[in-house]
Amino acid sequence: MIARRLLFVLVCVLGVAGLIGGLLYGDATENPNPPGHQPQFYSQAEFRQVVDQLNAEFAAHWREQEVSPTPRAPDLTILRRISLGLTGAVPSLEEIRMFEEARPEHPEQWWLSRLFADRRYSDYVAERLARAYVGTENGPFLLYRRRRFVLWLSDQLHQNTRYDEIVRHLISDSGLWTDNPAVNFVTVTCMQDQNNQPDPVRLAGRTTRAFLGVRLDCVQCHDDNLGGPWLQSDFHELAAYFAPAGQSLVGIRDDPKKQYEYQYLHAEKAENVPFRPPFNQDLVQPNGTPREQLARWVTHKENRPFARAMVNRMWALMFGKPLVEPIDSIPLEGPYPPGLELLADDFIAHQFDIQRLVRVIAASDVYQRDSQADFEITMDHEDAWAAFPLTRLRPEQMAGGLLQASSLTTIDADSHIIKKLIRFGQEAEFVKRYGDMGEDEFDDRGGTIPQRLLMLNGNLVQERTAPNRLLNAASRIGALAPTDDQAVETAYLAVLSRRPTAEEARYFSERLQGAKGDKRAERMEDLYWTLVNSTEFSWNH
Amino acid sequence: MTNSLSIQKTDCGSIAHWNRRTLLKAAGVSGLCWLTPVAEMLARAAEKSPRGAPAKSVILLWLQGGPSQLETFDPHPGKYIAAGTKAIKTKLPGVLLAEGMEQTAEALDSAALVRSVVSREGDHERATYNVKTGYRPDPTLVHPSIGAVICHQLPVGMTEIPRHVSILPGTWPGRGGYLGDQYDAFKTFDPQGPIPDVQERVSKERFLERRKALQVVEQAFARGRLKGMEEHKTLQSTTIGQALKMMDSSQLKAFDVREESQSIRDQFGDTPFGRSCLAAVRLVEVGVRCVEVELSGWDSHANNHDIHKSQVKTLDPALAALLRTLKERGLFEQTLVLCGGEFGRTPKVNPAGGRDHWPHGFSVLLAGGGIRSGVVIGETDPDGGELKHPEEYELEKGKGIQVANLHATVLHALGIDASKELETPVGRPMALSKGTVIPSLLST
Numbered sequence: 001m002i003a004r005r006l007l008f009v010l011v012c013v014l015g016v017a018g019l020i021g022g023l024l025y026g027d028a029t030e031n032p033n034p035p036g037h038q039p040q041f042y043s044q045a046e047f048r049q050v051v052d053q054l055n056a057e058f059a060a061h062w063r064e065q066e067v068s069p070t071p072r073a074p075d076l077t078i079l080r081r082i083s084l085g086l087t088g089a090v091p092s093l094e095e096i097r098m099f100e101e102a103r104p105e106h107p108e109q110w111w112l113s114r115l116f117a118d119r120r121y122s123d124y125v126a127e128r129l130a131r132a133y134v135g136t137e138n139g140p141f142l143l144y145r146r147r148r149f150v151l152w153l154s155d156q157l158h159q160n161t162r163y164d165e166i167v168r169h170l171i172s173d174s175g176l177w178t179d180n181p182a183v184n185f186v187t188v189t190c191m192q193d194q195n196n197q198p199d200p201v202r203l204a205g206r207t208t209r210a211f212l213g214v215r216l217d218c219v220q221c222h223d224d225n226l227g228g229p230w231l232q233s234d235f236h237e238l239a240a241y242f243a244p245a246g247q248s249l250v251g252i253r254d255d256p257k258k259q260y261e262y263q264y265l266h267a268e269k270a271e272n273v274p275f276r277p278p279f280n281q282d283l284v285q286p287n288g289t290p291r292e293q294l295a296r297w298v299t300h301k302e303n304r305p306f307a308r309a310m311v312n313r314m315w316a317l318m319f320g321k322p323l324v325e326p327i328d329s330i331p332l333e334g335p336y337p338p339g340l341e342l343l344a345d346d347f348i349a350h351q352f353d354i355q356r357l358v359r360v361i362a363a364s365d366v367y368q369r370d371s372q373a374d375f376e377i378t379m380d381h382e383d384a385w386a387a388f389p390l391t392r393l394r395p396e397q398m399a400g401g402l403l404q405a406s407s408l409t410t411i412d413a414d415s416h417i418i419k420k421l422i423r424f425g426q427e428a429e430f431v432k433r434y435g436d437m438g439e440d441e442f443d444d445r446g447g448t449i450p451q452r453l454l455m456l457n458g459n460l461v462q463e464r465t466a467p468n469r470l471l472n473a474a475s476r477i478g479a480l481a482p483t484d485d486q487a488v489e490t491a492y493l494a495v496l497s498r499r500p501t502a503e504e505a506r507y508f509s510e511r512l513q514g515a516k517g518d519k520r521a522e523r524m525e526d527l528y529w530t531l532v533n534s535t536e537f538s539w540n541h
Numbered sequence: 542m543t544n545s546l547s548i549q550k551t552d553c554g555s556i557a558h559w560n561r562r563t564l565l566k567a568a569g570v571s572g573l574c575w576l577t578p579v580a581e582m583l584a585r586a587a588e589k590s591p592r593g594a595p596a597k598s599v600i601l602l603w604l605q606g607g608p609s610q611l612e613t614f615d616p617h618p619g620k621y622i623a624a625g626t627k628a629i630k631t632k633l634p635g636v637l638l639a640e641g642m643e644q645t646a647e648a649l650d651s652a653a654l655v656r657s658v659v660s661r662e663g664d665h666e667r668a669t670y671n672v673k674t675g676y677r678p679d680p681t682l683v684h685p686s687i688g689a690v691i692c693h694q695l696p697v698g699m700t701e702i703p704r705h706v707s708i709l710p711g712t713w714p715g716r717g718g719y720l721g722d723q724y725d726a727f728k729t730f731d732p733q734g735p736i737p738d739v740q741e742r743v744s745k746e747r748f749l750e751r752r753k754a755l756q757v758v759e760q761a762f763a764r765g766r767l768k769g770m771e772e773h774k775t776l777q778s779t780t781i782g783q784a785l786k787m788m789d790s791s792q793l794k795a796f797d798v799r800e801e802s803q804s805i806r807d808q809f810g811d812t813p814f815g816r817s818c819l820a821a822v823r824l825v826e827v828g829v830r831c832v833e834v835e836l837s838g839w840d841s842h843a844n845n846h847d848i849h850k851s852q853v854k855t856l857d858p859a860l861a862a863l864l865r866t867l868k869e870r871g872l873f874e875q876t877l878v879l880c881g882g883e884f885g886r887t888p889k890v891n892p893a894g895g896r897d898h899w900p901h902g903f904s905v906l907l908a909g910g911g912i913r914s915g916v917v918i919g920e921t922d923p924d925g926g927e928l929k930h931p932e933e934y935e936l937e938k939g940k941g942i943q944v945a946n947l948h949a950t951v952l953h954a955l956g957i958d959a960s961k962e963l964e965t966p967v968g969r970p971m972a973l974s975k976g977t978v979i980p981s982l983l984s985t
Contacts, residue, residue, distance in 0.1 A: 135680070137667075140664065202680060205680045205681070217680060217681055371767070372766050373765055377768060378767070382767065390766070390767060390770065390774055390775065433728065435725055437722075440683065443966060446721045446723050447722075449783050450703070452784040453784045453788070454738050456738070456785075457738045457739065457740060457742055526750065526751050527754070530754040530755050530757075530758055533755055534758040534762060535763075535775050536762040538777065541766070
């Protein structure tokens, strides 16, 4: 019996060693093409045309702004951007090895095909979108299930459901929040002191910001006095669409008799407010419940603010910074930055296909600019997108990056449940201490001292870098890499997704030289600590 | 009057030529405005101010979950709504507290009690936001909590440790909101244990080696990248520098209540909350602007009376000892103490013996700098009726006092003009508080 157990352990150890060995030597073998990857498609006119136009718009913009674009970023840098933007973590060493083995013709498209096939993309992006749709609050007890909502959204993204269809569900679905998770968009606003009825005002604010990129809620209490076009009535007429929605035993349903009443500023008394959209009124199709009418109007092909808002949001996820700032305030009449109208057109013409939108952006020159050049890069370059903008990683990206960097293999849906649970718990704890950004994820509100302390001395960094050959990449690399140089290079790839410069390689190899056993594990821990505390690790670049 | 964030000369000295974005980031590190010459000068000036000067710090005893006013500061003994809860006499003639609050009762002549606070928020998260910021939640903006506002408005002085601290934080500690994350409360736990993240994990020599190595990686990254990356954008090394300074600061000892005598510690009670209140005194002593100490567990939807008995056992000695110790150490006049939660609880006891959420009349205790001692203002209906919610402050029977008015009063007591407007990052002018100062709460 004991012998059998020993044999089992031995087989496991050998198996793991084999896998790790492969990673360290860089000879991982796997079918190089991920599912759904169509190498020929990305060269075809249908796809190239829009990318070329996008490139032309930015090239013209750079000429106009008199800035020279930086060169193309190295492949691994681009993959790091994509992974951070769409999965919230750095590429794993395993993935990097796989990529370098495959040497695909369209690196970023190959990488995207891998991510789209994986729940990491849909889970992560669903959480980001959910923040705009329902915020981060726990919401009313018993009437709202945030996790259920995010999971539903993730399923939609995983299946690449048309974006307009997703939004129509959010705005107009009825029923129980448990049976029909989209309804949570409405129930999150249920008010305890109003008999648990949903709040049309909050719903109207969310709808215009998240789906249309318009901050109409700024005129909730008075007409726009900052020079904008909006009247107080614009907001409340939109809110009126949500008035019939009510909470009942069968969940959310619409009672056509329920009207929206509001007392405008300077008005003598409250009045019935009819429902009416604030612009593009000719796109209204008057049938169905008011919410169904609103959903159709919002997502109408000719209602361009809808497409623009999503382009701006996906751009923000990928670049760490929206094309138009703030993310939910895009002017209705322009002027627009290069790329926005073109991408909106393409998004509309291709049935609001989110994955296509991401692929087009990733294929563009502007996305692939380096943040480094042999000429002086100034803020003018960044502002014109002629250099990839440096943006601070958000807390969950820091946690995700840290956890992934300390594991040699990919932590994804296929990982062992224990590994996923550990990741989930550690990530939540880290984000809590680092400071969750809440809903306004694309505002840089500055780094903080507690954040730095957490990286310098915190538990997660300590736990995930300390000598531990079973769990931590640092120790494993130190023990298994055949040479000092390879150990340093492997650590750089795992943490910073690049190889060390000659100077860095020399510096750290020297420190590893002759160090054995525990000493070596300590030196590797120091190297990992150094890399994760660098500016490079904390910023998208 | 509009005071844009980009000209906080009181804090940061003459850097008005920076653009707002850079400044927000700079302020980021700031606490950074830590120890700039101007700040130092202002701090010294402030220290020299005569007696009767405004308070300089706030200690907020945050009772998360919504304490029942009837089982704490506002009993109605013998009434139907008391549901059997008894009351005790206090130092103030005719003013009663609930049974169990004996020590606080003895100290009540050095505090003010508002018994008629009202709000429109009945959900924990929204109500907490409302009471901590003085504003109702607004999807267009995150407002700063009172502690963040104070840190933003008052000079930094010689403080090397975070000026906004939350001890035993729950889910919603004070935050910087539109002032920036650097104004978020620094979160720490039972002061019996070490403060998180301020102790290096390796020997001093190894730590130095690591920092040296970090320079190698930093240089490699900066090469060919954005000009002035550190100063204009990342401030990474600057922030690390501040973090290191804090790690080395002797002021960190303020967190460590083990330095206090056993008898003092006993007075606060042998509980995490009691120890944290003692730490709050020590923190205020070294110039921390706002210490929030949380005592959670008041959400008594079932079994209300037992839950409150046990909660009050923790609260009572700590609150009384806090007031006493501040006085003994000469800190009472410069520290404003607040004690309350996000809402009260229903006058009617539910079938589970619990009380549910009740924002229509609850209590907040205030004491210390700038606050009149020995007053009780506002009253709740002994038969359990709702108070009205007047927009303006009017002290009348049956009417409540809006949370915002408490904020305006606290700011006023700290010498801050509550009506002063700041510009939010999108350029929207926003008053520090929209409330009205409550004159009867002020000492002068």
